[in-house]
Amino acid sequence: MTKLEEFQELRPLLFAIAYRLLGSVGEAEDAVQETWLRYSAAATRPASTKAFLSATVSRIAIDVLRSARVRREEYPGPWFPEPLLTDPYQDPERSAELADSVSMAALLLLERLSPLERAVFVLREVFGFGFGEVATAVGRSEAACRQLAVRARRHMDEGRPRFAADxxxxxxxxxxxxxxxxxxxxxxxxxxxxxxxxxxxxxxxxxxxxxxxxxxxxxxxxxxxxxxxxxxxxxxxxxxxxxxxxxxxxxxxxxxxxxxxxxxxxxxxxxxxxxxxxxxxxxxxxxxxxxxxxxxxxxxxxxxxxxx
Missing domain, CATH: 3.10.450.50 (Nuclear Transport Factor 2; Chain: A,)
Structure with missing residues (x-):
């Protein structure tokens, strides 16, 4: 496949990652577009296009998230994520995690995490990336990512309701x-x-x-x-x-x-x-x-x- 075809095939996943990190449809779309620009300009093709693009969109989203935190602290009144009508990425093997992670309640819990904790949790717990891929995406060692994952999971579990309705x-x-x-x-x-x-x-x-x-x-x-x-x-x-x-x-x-x-x-x-x-x-x-x-x-x- 051409670079564009590879990118378009993975675009739903990239948006899904970026939206969960940013809570904004517009910012997620911008992050995905920036990912394409970087990929199209790369001189060589990576061994794994999925890993490369997922890491790239995650790093872009982390940078945006860091700058957005100040704006959200100054936001007048309660701040909620932008409503999402349809999640473009579907994976039957992780349908429960995907559905739970895009809810308003889950996204607001993610807001309590640091940008790195949030990225590690989303990549590992929601999308099932290996710790090696997560480490590459966030620029930390695998050991550090495991610690970040434990902290993030603990914070998320503490805030989640115990019983969900069918x-x-x-x-x-x-x-x-x-x-x-x-x-x-x-x-x-x-x-x-x-x-x-x-x-x-x-x-x-x-x-x-x-x-x-x-x-x-x-x-x-x-x-x-x-x-x-x-x-x-x-x-x-x-x-x-x-x-x-x-x-x-x-x-x-x-x-x-x-x-x-x-x-x-x-x-x-x-x-x-x-x-x-x-x-x-x-x-x-x-x-x-x-x-x-x-x-x-x-x-x-x-x-x-x-x-x-």
Missing amino acids: RAERTELAGRFLDAFRNGNVDGLTAMLAADVQLVGDSGGKAPLWAERFVGAGNVTRVLAALVPLFARAGAALEPREVNGQPGAIFRDADGRVLNTWTFEILDGRIQTIRTVSNPDKLGHVGPVGDSWAALRAATRPLHPKEG
């Missing part, structure tokens, strides 16, 4: 919850929420903050009940959709443009966390982005007497 059960519960939201069924919403449920929003200061952080079934239910008429008056449409490998939804304005995404974390038959992303900078890859401020104005404008 995929079919999660999808069914999320569907019922979204139906209850559409219909304004407050009692139905409450029945599906965990007692300590959290509703957390990422607007980046660039969109209406429908909900920054609310905790407890009562508080979250009141917020959701208040949102139902606002979304209805704005003409918003709710599209159930898997987001980051978990049940979720895309909210669109009256013209079909994206306003925000929701993802649900479901455990023990209850919704534990609802995460919303409305920062327009994080939604461009999902589809044409709507004007959330205009939608809010439409939702809160005084009713004309004939509309009442």
Whole structure:
């Protein structure tokens, strides 16, 4: 195969690695493109194209991640990864690891790791690279990478919930919850929420903050009940959709443009966390982005007497 053909064959893997390291679709795509530029400019071909390209995209992503950490610390309000609708890389032998590692909850846990720990964990635990390949990718000895892997695995295990719901059960519960939201069924919403449920929003200061952080079934239910008429008056449409490998939804304005995404974390038959992303900078890859401020104005404008 030509260099380009080899690269295109491995491109889904390279994006999958970069996205898990960076939590950004745009930055991951840029890292993959930079990897191609370096590969195409190389005078010789490596013994293993997969190992070479995986190492290259990992090193690029580590450098980006180091510079991004300061920006994320200064980010206004909660920071979430950019929502991912479809993971382009599939491996039947590692399907469980791949699905778990792309969830919002897992990506936020990865944020707690150092860039090197994160890279070692992703390459080793998620994609099954040998420690020799991991060491080459991160520029450390195999022994050092084994220590990094142990620390990273411990941090990840400490933050993960102990019991995960079956995929079919999660999808069914999320569907019922979204139906209850559409219909304004407050009692139905409450029945599906965990007692300590959290509703957390990422607007980046660039969109209406429908909900920054609310905790407890009562508080979250009141917020959701208040949102139902606002979304209805704005003409918003709710599209159930898997987001980051978990049940979720895309909210669109009256013209079909994206306003925000929701993802649900479901455990023990209850919704534990609802995460919303409305920062327009994080939604461009999902589809044409709507004007959330205009939608809010439409939702809160005084009713004309004939509309009442």
